[in-house]
Amino acid sequence: MANRGEIALRVMRTCRELGIATATVYSDIDRAAPHVRAADEAYPIGKAPPRESYLNIERIIAVAKRAGCDAIHPGYGFLSENADFADAVVAAGIAFVGPPAAVQRTLGEKTSARRLAAKAGVPVAEGTMQPLNDEADARATAERIGYPVLLKPAGGGGGKGMRVVRSAAELSSAWRASTGEATTAFGAPALLMERLIQPARHVEVQLLADAHGAVVWLGERDCSIQRRHQKLVEETPGPSVDDALRAKLGAAAVTVASAANYVNAGTAEFLVAPDGSFVFLEMNTRLQVEHPVTELVTGLDLVALQLRIAAGERLPFGQDDIRRTGAAIELRITAEDPFTGFLPQGGQVDFVREPAGPGIRMDSGLAAPLTVPTDYDPLLAKLIAWGPDRATAIARARRAVREMVVAGLPTSLPFHSFVLAERDFAAGRYDTDYVTTHWSRPAAPEITEGAAIAATLAGIARLRSRPRPIAAEASPWSRSAREDMLR
Amino acid sequence: MRYAARAGDRDLVVELTPEGRYLVGDRVLAADLAETVPGRAWSVVIDGGAHEVAFLGADRVWVDGDEIRLDLADERAVAAGRAGGRAAHARQEIRAPMPGLLKRVHVEEGATVNEGDALVTLEAMKMENELRAAHAGTVAQIAVAEGTKVESGTLLIVIRPE
Numbered sequence: 027m028a029n030r031g032e033i034a035l036r037v038m039r040t041c042r043e044l045g046i047a048t049a050t051v052y053s054d055i056d057r058a059a060p061h062v063r064a065a066d067e068a069y070p071i072g073k074a075p076p077r078e079s080y081l082n083i084e085r086i087i088a089v090a091k092r093a094g095c096d097a098i099h100p101g102y103g104f105l106s107e108n109a110d111f112a113d114a115v116v117a118a119g120i121a122f123v124g125p126p127a128a129v130q131r132t133l134g135e136k137t138s139a140r141r142l143a144a145k146a147g148v149p150v151a152e153g154t155m156q157p158l159n160d161e162a163d164a165r166a167t168a169e170r171i172g173y174p175v176l177l178k179p180a181g182g183g184g185g186k187g188m189r190v191v192r193s194a195a196e197l198s199s200a201w202r203a204s205t206g207e208a209t210t211a212f213g214a215p216a217l218l219m220e221r222l223i224q225p226a227r228h229v230e231v232q233l234l235a236d237a238h239g240a241v242v243w244l245g246e247r248d249c250s251i252q253r254r255h256q257k258l259v260e261e262t263p264g265p266s267v268d269d270a271l272r273a274k275l276g277a278a279a280v281t282v283a284s285a286a287n288y289v290n291a292g293t294a295e296f297l298v299a300p301d302g303s304f305v306f307l308e309m310n311t312r313l314q315v316e317h318p319v320t321e322l323v324t325g326l327d328l329v330a331l332q333l334r335i336a337a338g339e340r341l342p343f344g345q346d347d348i349r350r351t352g353a354a355i356e357l358r359i360t361a362e363d364p365f366t367g368f369l370p371q372g373g374q375v376d377f378v379r380e381p382a383g384p385g386i387r388m389d390s391g392l393a394a395p396l397t398v399p400t401d402y403d404p405l406l407a408k409l410i411a412w413g414p415d416r417a418t419a420i421a422r423a424r425r426a427v428r429e430m431v432v433a434g435l436p437t438s439l440p441f442h443s444f445v446l447a448e449r450d451f452a453a454g455r456y457d458t459d460y461v462t463t464h465w466s467r468p469a470a471p472e473i474t475e476g477a478a479i480a481a482t483l484a485g486i487a488r489l490r491s492r493p494r495p496i497a498a499e500a501s502p503w504s505r506s507a508r509e510d511m512l513r
Numbered sequence: 514m515r516y517a518a519r520a521g522d523r524d525l526v527v528e529l530t531p532e533g534r535y536l537v538g539d540r541v542l543a544a545d546l547a548e549t550v551p552g553r554a555w556s557v558v559i560d561g562g563a564h565e566v567a568f569l570g571a572d573r574v575w576v577d578g579d580e581i582r583l584d585l586a587d588e589r590a591v592a593a594g595r596a597g598g599r600a601a602h603a604r605q606e607i608r609a610p611m612p613g614l615l616k617r618v619h620v621e622e623g624a625t626v627n628e629g630d631a632l633v634t635l636e637a638m639k640m641e642n643e644l645r646a647a648h649a650g651t652v653a654q655i656a657v658a659e660g661t662k663v664e665s666g667t668l669l670i671v672i673r674p675e
Contacts, residue, residue: 186640199631203634203641203643206616206634206636206641207640207641210636210641254640366610369610369611369637369642370611370637370638370640371611371665372611372612372638373570376553377550377553377554377567379567400611400612400613400637400638401638402638403638404638427578428577428578428579429578431554431567431569431575432569433553433567433568433569433570433575434569434570435570436569436570436573439580440580443578443579443580470521470522470581470582471521471579471580471581472521472522473520473521473522473523473576473577473579473581474577475523476559476562476564477520477521477564477576477577477579478518478520478521478523478525478576479520479525479527479537479542479544479559480555480557480559480562480564480565480566480576480577481518481520481521481564481566481574481576481581481583482516482518482520482525482527482583482585483527483535483544483546483555483557483559484546484555484557484566484568484574485518485520485566485568485574485583485585486516486527486529486585487546487548487555488552488555488568489585489587491548491552
């Protein structure tokens with residue numbers, strides 16, 4: 027398991043159920059992390075910065091050989107979409123749990139994926155079909171297709187390094203930022219440009235393909251609720267997707283996968299306009315963070331299927347065998363302060379209470395005590411709720427969010443509480459602008475007088491018993507940032 | 514001892530009597546507190562109403578499922594606060610809101626900045642975050658050079674108001 031956090035735990039759980047022994051890797055700072063504790067074997071691979079540990083191909087392969095691994099699961103992020111890693115794994119005589127390197131190269135370079143989709147007859151957004159040469163090229167392209175436009179790293183997905191450019195005046199600074207982030211995240215500064223489609227919903231289709239040419243799709247997920255082009259809430263079925271649109275999206279996803287000779291689990295991402303027209307965005311050649319919502323409505327274990335496919339087995343079912351029951355919602359609980367524009371925060375978690383009960387699944391990398399480093403993705407845990415219908419799933423998620431306590435650093439939980447009680451979300455009326463339009467000036471939650479008195483009395487008791495300042499969180503900065511710096 | 518509190522959107526004054534009872538306004542409350550996680554969480558039962566409180570960090574408090582801010586001061590601090598008051602928009606001290614790498618400084622000392630101008634780019638958790646000027650002014654000081662790793666709270670830039 028060449029990853030950390032909740033996804034490492036998620037994958038190792040399925041391995042254990044299947045009787046497969048697990049080995050994992052860890053950086054210095056993760057020595058006591060939950061994934062190390064859960065694995066059968068764990069090996070150190072270097073210092074905290076990803077380049078020296080979780081992105082270090084050589085060391086990970088050496089560990090896998092030493093541990094006698096038959097297969098490597100890359101999780102998401104880190105090396106999961108790195109074709110050189112997939113090549114190195116196979117060259118070491120180990121199975122890679124994911125699509126072959128050649129497929130990753132075709133789909134990983136986003137303009138090449140756009141060309142493939144367009145050639146297969148799947149619509150793509152107006153924009154560049156080759157990476158942009160330089161800022162002047164970007165400027166000329168933006169003039170041609172018309173502002174607003176979207177700058178995207180050509181070398182990778184997941185929303186990192188993406189910038190909306192609304193006018194010519196914003197282009198230079200957006201170009202700088204995107205190039206910088208693309209280099210940091212993907213090791214390549216190349217960018218592409220697309221016309222911004224807005225309002226739009228981000229709807230994606232889960233795919234499974236075996237090495238014998240069979241491709242199935244398992245339904246869609248609406249992931250429109252995002253900040254900085256990164257998802258916060260995902261659900262299935264998509265509240266705006268009717269049967270006709272679902273069938274069209276599924277067929278388009280299968281077309282792209284077949285054209286790319288896709289193997290293993292993958293996700294085709296689309297933008298859907300209010301009139302139901304859609305464009306293909308990109309293919310994520312890995313297990314997605316939000317895969318559990320699909321698991322809950324289909325009853326399938328996507329990791330188990332990934333392992334079978336990687337072992338060369340055929341898909342054990344066809345498209346007509348797939349049944350979807352009820353609705354599921356996932357909330358990404360991140361180490362980010364929703365009151366300061368979702369600024370990521372590291373820190374020390376010293377108390378955690380996770381929810382349980384009917385319809386609730388927690389995929390969590392949380393523990394107490396736990397050091398949350400700033401070196402990695404801020405995702406801490408995923409709260410996933412299932413219900414026989416959307417209203418029940420929302421009610422369960424809302425109840426569960428209110429049970430959850432994470433002390434020691436700010437989390438996205440207050441945002442999730444807000445969303446689940448908000449009218450437009452409840453009605454399924456939202457698009458990719460939701461965070462901007464609904465959370466730009468978050469109000470303090472209204473609490474009862476009893477709750478206010480209880481908080482005050484506990485605060486007095488705490489002051490009088492042991493006035494212990496919480497060093498992990500410096501209050502003046504979070505407050506000044508709240509008020510001044512990031513508006 | 515008397516305490517003044519702002520809990521979420523509610524203001525209240527609580528007096529703790531020498532007998533250990535709580536006076537809220539002119540009401541005496543039968544409140545029963547149990548510390549459930551040492552220093553972190555309390556169960557509070559007030560006249561049969563059961564509440565749960567957890568201290569999340571700094572002034573962030575979790576109560577019955579909601580995350581609120583709790584500002585709590587005893588009588589002396591309240592009096593001192595009234596005398597002092599708050600200076601509006603003195604100088605802006607731009608500090609790192611999180612640990613990270615100071616990737617770029619977009620301004621020079623002595624430069625004039627407008628409200629909303631990007632001052633520095635701070636890279637943390639693989640994201641680049643631009644910190645902006647809250648008000649117009651002059652860059653009085655650049656405290657940290659580009660390429661420096663900074664801790665949360667490190668002073669980066671000082672802006673003098675116009």
